[in-house]
Amino acid sequence: MAFYLEEHDPETYRRKGRLISLAMAGQLIVLGLVFSQLLVVSFGSSLWLNALGVFLGLLATSATFAVLKDRPWMKEVRYVWQLKHHLGQISGYLPGLRKAVEEGNTTALDLLTFYHQGMAQLAELNGRTPDDDSERLAEKMQVRLKREEKGLPDKVDGFDPLDLQAFKRG
Incomplete structure (x- = not known):
């Protein structure tokens, strides 16, 4: 599929890029902590359960991003x-x-x-x-x-x- 150059406002791109990056990082932190806490409460304290919680947070953040990437506000x-x-x-x-x-x-x-x-x-x-x-x-x-x-x-x-x-x- 052909790709065509488009004109975009640099300031709008940078502002949206920063906002999206911060939102995704925040979501990863929150979901990683939530999943880790749920696993620790359910199965006991373990480094592997904490790591699994962070990994689940990463998967959830990636899935959210995959769903949102085609939205019009993500155009730039x-x-x-x-x-x-x-x-x-x-x-x-x-x-x-x-x-x-x-x-x-x-x-x-x-x-x-x-x-x-x-x-x-x-x-x-x-x-x-x-x-x-x-x-x-x-x-x-x-x-x-x-x-x-x-x-x-x-x-x-x-x-x-x-x-x-x-x-x-x-």
Whole structure:
């Protein structure tokens, strides 16, 4: 399934991300303590029962999160998780993609363009400046020049993960 870049307000994403992280951590702590106490009261005191209680709290928190992740108010956080997942997928293919770009492969150009756009957007959403080292800047420039040579637009809207299958994993 294709993934498309979307515009999101960085401040809204960071605020929601912090709120969701705190809520999930709080829920884990409370449920871990509740399950641990219930097990200790029912079966006696034991390190293993306390650990089982924390594990049950983790399972309950994970289940709650799995149910809530598709809610509309989770849109920005869900988008960033998906973006990170796809950027991680592409990073595994970077050596093959770089080689294909040198050979003039249009799909590789699109994938590397998406990768650089996604990394820049991720940095912006997280409130960081892009950590563009000289190699990355040179690669971005090379991709931009190759795209201009082929008459391709500067930016891409998204990518299809199936396009990666044509390239050798690094």
